[in-house]
Every structure is written in structure tokens, then in C-alpha cells.
Amino acid sequence: MNARTDQVTSVLSGVNLSYRVKGAQLLNDVSLAIRPGENLGIIGPNGSGKSTLLKLLSGLLAPSAGEVFLQGQPLSAIRRRDIAQRLAVVEQHAETSDSISLLQAVELGRTPWLSALAPWSEEDTRIVNQAIADVSLQALRERAWHTLSGGERQRAHIARALAQKPQILLLDEPTNHLDIQQQLSILRLVHRLPVTSVIALHDLNQALACDRLAVMDHGRLVALGSPFQVLTPERLTETFGVLGHWLTDPFDGARILRLRTP
Template sequence: MRLTAEHLDWTVQSKKLLDNVSLTVEPGQNYGLVGPNGSGKTTLLKLLAGLRKPRTGQVLLDGQPISRMRQRDIAQTLALVEQQAETTDRLNVRQAVGLGRTPFLSPLRPWSEQDDIIVARALNDVDMAHMADRLWHTLSGGERQRVHIARALAQQPNILLLDEPTNHLDIHHQLSILQLVRQLPVTVVIALHDLNQAMACDRIGVMDHGHLVADGPPAEVLTTERLQTTFGVQADLIEDPLDGSHIMRFRNAI
């Protein structure tokens, strides 16, 4: 499913957080969103998810304005994993992941064995099946993050939006979650703090002070000049002779 943003603006208390942002993410594409803290990544993801209404512009799902869609229909199509999402309810892990099935339930379509199967698969995908009966409030930050991702997977979305999903995760689970996301047959927009992790995306968008200042293949976008002007660091892009992949070697901050 194609995700399109057209000339999005977002302002809070006279401060413009997004300024004329336009992008198109093609079906099945893994799109990385990078930028310094406060550059507008989280705000853009919330607009793309339909959680906020842009001051100007619009978001389209396969050409249909998201503003004209019912929230239930959006939730059956698109899932968002936020950086911080808490609950005061006394839920266990399985129940928290089961919330991802809510958009599909109704009096005519109650919970079924198929929902149990979907939830179990999502828990297994994020390595949390062994904690399915643990209460939410007993989990660490990293474990909660994996439950959030499992809840989104339980929605079986066509579009998956993730806001720095590897925060709080150890390196093993960082790599496994990113590998899982890359293998999903869905359209993905993922905000990342680690630029080397972003190098594995199909395309990258660079946010800076509310503007989308670059958009394209990672090796073409994250140039030495861009790293200096946007991130204030000096780095070299190195090609791995074994597989041709690119990584950054950072030298120092400017």
C-alpha cells in the first residue's frame, strides 16, 4: 500500500514543527526517517498515522485522504509503534498484544481462535512468548517496547510506522527486531536514531528543523556534507568488500 504526504504543515503555539513536508513511500518499501532530536520525525509519524490533523496538506493511503476515513478503517490498515505508550490497566503481556485485534472485533465478529493464533505469532516474532502471562507493570523498558511492536504486528497492518523502535533494546533484540521489520511484506516508515541502522533501508528521508531536506537511497543521502550540515559530525562512508553494504565511521563532532 502506498503512503503519501502532501505539503504537510504542523504548528504548536506559533512554532512551526513541520514545514511543507511531502513524500511518497511505495508499496513494500522500507523508508527510514532520520534527523537530529526535535527535527520533526515524531510529529510527522503522528500525522502519517492520522493521530493529528495537519494545519495544511493531507495524507493519502493509496490515494484516499486519511481525513475521510473512519478511525476503525485506518486501524485495520495502519499501525503505529510510538516511543512512549503506557497503560494503567492491569494487563498481562498476552492481553496487551491482543489489543491489536480490537479494530477487527464487533458484536458480529467476536474474538476467535484465529485471533489467538495471530497474537501467539506476534509474541513469538518479538521473542516474548515466554512472558505472555507476565503483568505489564513488571516488564523492563525493552520488554515493553517488544510488546508494543507485537501489538502492532497483531493488527496485521498494510503500513507499519515505528518511532525509534530499538530504543531501550539490547543489541541482540535491536538486530532481531530490525531484521523482522525488513522481512515483513508491508510498507514501513521507521524513525531511527542510529544512522548505521538506517543504511539498511530502501530509502531515507532526512528531517532538519521541520523540513524534509533530503530523500533518496541511503548512500546518496547520507553524504559527508549532509552529515556535517544536519548532524554536526564528521564521518566517512565505508563499503564492506564482502557484501558491498555501507557503514559510517564517525570521526568527531564539529
């Protein structure tokens, strides 16, 4: 499929994306197209370009070369407000120093939809309450932001993104700072949402739940396909520096990766 066809059939795509900063090439000629409704996982070692790719796809960074397309339109030609109505981002180290409550932080997700002609309404309140419930933070809604733990703040950032009611959700390692129960809960939520999602992950077994995986290595896209297609023993060794083979869980028949050092 050529780049022009990708732009028409995908909800979000990057064509020949490169990004250079201070002489360092962080991303090199990456092209991929995200299909409507799919959950695409981006995996790779530290420094492989996962976060840079997500920032380019979201418009937080402008590519040094190439173009991002949102629903067939060049992202660079779309107003930020219009982008925010269609696409939400949860960054890896998102933070705020404002003296606000968790509820107020989540309410910020409604900002792209508000104007003098469309002030805050009961529907906005309903959407915010649902977003908080989706990440199980109802009991903390009035808590001051600075009193929240790292995991609680991360869940609140996800709730803020959900409050945007996006069609596309980009998440950069959203399970950082979360305990294992919260990790599984958040990933289950993301997979069940009626949105297209792109999620950068470290844990390869958690990545198996994605429809497709994009494997990054030294700023390049080196593999793209279903988890079982791309996570071959050769790819695990070449990109991740580990040995691996597939096991079958006797509990439910699911395939899982067994990883070990060479």
C-alpha cells in the same frame, strides 16, 4: 512526479504537510510518498520533526496545513476503525497503566477487526500467538505488564501492532530501551515483514538497511533517496554536525559510516 500522481502510486503520502502548535512551527511544507512494500527510514537530529511527521502520517495529529492520503483516500475522510485495519503505529513513548498481562496487551491489536458479527476466534488467537513469537516473548506472555522491563514493553508494543495485521507499519524509534542484540533482531524482523514500513531511527548505520531515507532538519524534508545518495559528507555536516566517510567491512563487503566530531 506531481502530488496527484504520488497519491495514486503510493500507499501513504503527505502533501505540503505543516504543523504548528502554540506558535511553534514543528513541521513546514513536507511532501513525500511511500511506495508499496518499501521500508522508508526517517532520520534527523533531535527536534527535527521525525515524530511529528509520523504522527501526521498515522492520523494521530491533524496537520495545520496539507493533507495525508492513505491508499489514495484523504486520511481525514476515513473512519478510525478502517485506518486501524490498514495501518498500525508503535509510538516512542507508548504506555499503559492498565492492570493487564503482556498477552492481553497484544490482544488489543485485534480490536479493529472485532465486532458483534465477528467475535474473537481461533484465527485471532493464532495471529496473537504469532505476533508474540515474532518478538520472542513467548516465555513472558502471562507476565503482568507492570513487571516488564522497558525493553520487554517495547517489544510487546511491536507485537500488538503486528497483531493488527496491518498493510502499513509506522514505528517511532522502536529500538529505544533495547540492548544491541534486541535492536538488531527487531530491525531484522521489521525489514522481513510483508508490509510497507516507515521507521524513525537515530542510528545512521542501522538506517542503511532501509530502501530509502527521508532526512528531516528543523521541520523540513531536506533529502529523500537511497542511503548512499542522501548521506553525503556535506549532508552529514550540514544536518547532523558530524564528519563522516564510508568504510567497507572486510567481513562481508558491506559499506558502513565512520562518524566523528568536527
